Amino acid sequence: MNNTLSRKERSYIIVAALLALFLGALDALVMTAAMPTIVVELGGLHLYSWVYSAYFLARAVSLPVIGKLSDVYSSRNIFLFSIMLFLLASAAAGTATSMSFLVAARIFQGVGAGGIFALVYIVLSDISPAEERAKTLSFASSIWGIASLVGPTLGGFIVTYFSWRWIFFINIPIALICLAGIGLFLKVEQQPQKNVDLDFAGVASLSCFILCFLSIFIVGGRDYAWYSLEIFTLCTLSALFVLVFYYVEKRAKDPVIDLTFFKNHNFAAGNIATFFSSFAIFSLFAYAPLFIQGALGKTPMKVAVAMLSLSLGWSFGSLFLGRFARGAGGKTATVSGALLLIFSSIIMLSFSTETSILTCFLVFQLVGIGMGFVTLSSLLLVQASLPKANLGIATSLHQFSRTLGGTIGVGICGGVVTTQLINNLEASAATVPPPVIQSLLDSMENLFQPEFQALLSEETRNILYNAVAQAISSVHWIVFGASLLCCGAAVLLKRQQ
Numbered sequence: 001m002n003n004t005l006s007r008k009e010r011s012y013i014i015v016a017a018l019l020a021l022f023l024g025a026l027d028a029l030v031m032t033a034a035m036p037t038i039v040v041e042l043g044g045l046h047l048y049s050w051v052y053s054a055y056f057l058a059r060a061v062s063l064p065v066i067g068k069l070s071d072v073y074s075s076r077n078i079f080l081f082s083i084m085l086f087l088l089a090s091a092a093a094g095t096a097t098s099m100s101f102l103v104a105a106r107i108f109q110g111v112g113a114g115g116i117f118a119l120v121y122i123v124l125s126d127i128s129p130a131e132e133r134a135k136t137l138s139f140a141s142s143i144w145g146i147a148s149l150v151g152p153t154l155g156g157f158i159v160t161y162f163s164w165r166w167i168f169f170i171n172i173p174i175a176l177i178c179l180a181g182i183g184l185f186l187k188v189e190q191q192p193q194k195n196v197d198l199d200f201a202g203v204a205s206l207s208c209f210i211l212c213f214l215s216i217f218i219v220g221g222r223d224y225a226w227y228s229l230e231i232f233t234l235c236t237l238s239a240l241f242v243l244v245f246y247y248v249e250k251r252a253k254d255p256v257i258d259l260t261f262f263k264n265h266n267f268a269a270g271n272i273a274t275f276f277s278s279f280a281i282f283s284l285f286a287y288a289p290l291f292i293q294g295a296l297g298k299t300p301m302k303v304a305v306a307m308l309s310l311s312l313g314w315s316f317g318s319l320f321l322g323r324f325a326r327g328a329g330g331k332t333a334t335v336s337g338a339l340l341l342i343f344s345s346i347i348m349l350s351f352s353t354e355t356s357i358l359t360c361f362l363v364f365q366l367v368g369i370g371m372g373f374v375t376l377s378s379l380l381l382v383q384a385s386l387p388k389a390n391l392g393i394a395t396s397l398h399q400f401s402r403t404l405g406g407t408i409g410v411g412i413c414g415g416v417v418t419t420q421l422i423n424n425l426e427a428s429a430a431t432v433p434p435p436v437i438q439s440l441l442d443s444m445e446n447l448f449q450p451e452f453q454a455l456l457s458e459e460t461r462n463i464l465y466n467a468v469a470q471a472i473s474s475v476h477w478i479v480f481g482a483s484l485l486c487c488g489a490a491v492l493l494k495r496q497q
Helices: 007-027 031-042 045-072 075-094 099-127 130-161 171-185 200-219 229-251 259-263 265-294 300-324 331-348 357-385 388-430 434-441 450-454 458-491
Strands: none
Touching (some): 007 075, 007 130, 007 171, 031 099, 045 075, 045 099, 045 200, 045 388, 075 171, 130 300, 130 357, 200 229, 200 388, 229 259, 259 265, 265 300, 265 357, 265 388, 265 458, 300 357, 331 357, 331 458, 357 388, 357 458, 388 458
16 A cells, blocks of 8 residues: 555545546446437448447457556556546547547547556555555445446437537546646555566457457347358457467466466456456346336336436445445455345346336346445455455456456347347237338337337337337346356355455
């Protein structure tokens, strides 16, 4: 821990770091409400999904790399660089004149966000006394819940009353505050290591693996069929690059990821637990709104209320665990969170077109609390499993596991939902005139809009509701399976001595 900081200086650093984390988390969500307007102005509909995907891919690639660099060089300087890169990329995105330029800017935003996500937890862990680490990190975990609440609402407000460009420009003053807080108050106790043999081959092979592997779930079932040549090629390249990475790391003098870390029981199990918990909750974040609006026929405002419970539950779970629960970084807390995920996902298996919005609210809140428990407790366990000299890579790999789990979960569920929904609608052609079903299939983008649903007959609307409910039920089963695997990893954790 950095012992030269006063309590006031430590508070300034915490605020600056949390603001930086908020920026990165918010930027992944604030785009939702703005994208239709952006497409109208910039064109490039074929690049629509890549405005999101480029950001997530760049973030995933940069997380383990920057985490390793923070163990070698000054975490303060790398943190400042990451914030500055995010600031400049935001300014560039706000001035974009084409969709291609916007995607390019989002790549650099993703790299900056990856550095921010890795360094926030490293810096907060480093400046906090051991007895206060859980409390401090609980604030960081709750930021994710707050961002998921504020993001879509803020995006809609800015697009409605200002210009979509301010979604990016608003990052600039906040990033400047972060730069001032970190630059003025964060002190470096240890000098960076010299004459370090950087593992460029490991960085390159890992980056190529992540790019190919995550691309499978981003384009699979959407841009290309799951059994297409393109997806087969991505799978082959992923397998090839992971083998190259393994070969390189076994022989590297200073590997970017020391594979012996995974021999540590808690390091491996903690990362697996956070992978599957993120797989579950981000799948819900993505597809629960479709269930509420497309199967229950509720308004966007009621969707927002239901999703609010998921965000608040996550924030409350992390804050409660960090501030009031003993053994916040212990096995019991992780298992308890995983059991909450299982219990709530079992209830979701019974969801139907008759489910009330109140039931959704209460169940989603339990899911959020479980996620808050797993996220914070597994992070503390992973950090404690390695020597302090490896704090950076331990923390960044935990964040990488979260990013990987969420991206793969959303990708898999997206392919399943699309396929199931089309099959369900086509199966209804036996009882409904085929032209009616064809009109629904031709209007897939509008199926969840209340205005479109209001134009349908009651019979057709009920067919749509049931088709959506059955499609989203597949997501609930997938979430249930991921929750079971999360709990299995949590049970395998060893208690700290």
